[in-house]
Amino acid sequence: MTFLGLAEKVLSETKIPMTTGEIWLYAVKQGYEQTLNTQGKTPWATLGALIYVNARDNDKSLFAVVGSRPKRFYLRKFKSSINL
Secondary structure (H helix, E strand, O other): OOHHHHHHHHHHHHOOOEOHHHHHHHHHHHOHHHHOOOOOOOHHHHHHHHHHHHHHHOOOOOEEEEOOOOOEEEEHHHHHHOOO
């Protein structure tokens, strides 16, 4: 599984905007982080950077951002059901 795939899975299940830290903690509780092929020391930071850059630079990104401090991410397909 990729980091973006992990984030998509978590956000699909929760259907709420989450910080990258919250996404990571949920993934760990569910055991999803074990499906990642990574040996980095700070995978939550990698996850955050990848989601942020994807949402910022890709007009067709699955992810969107709400808020600024902290930034919360959600899946665009759930925009209508989220209180922004």
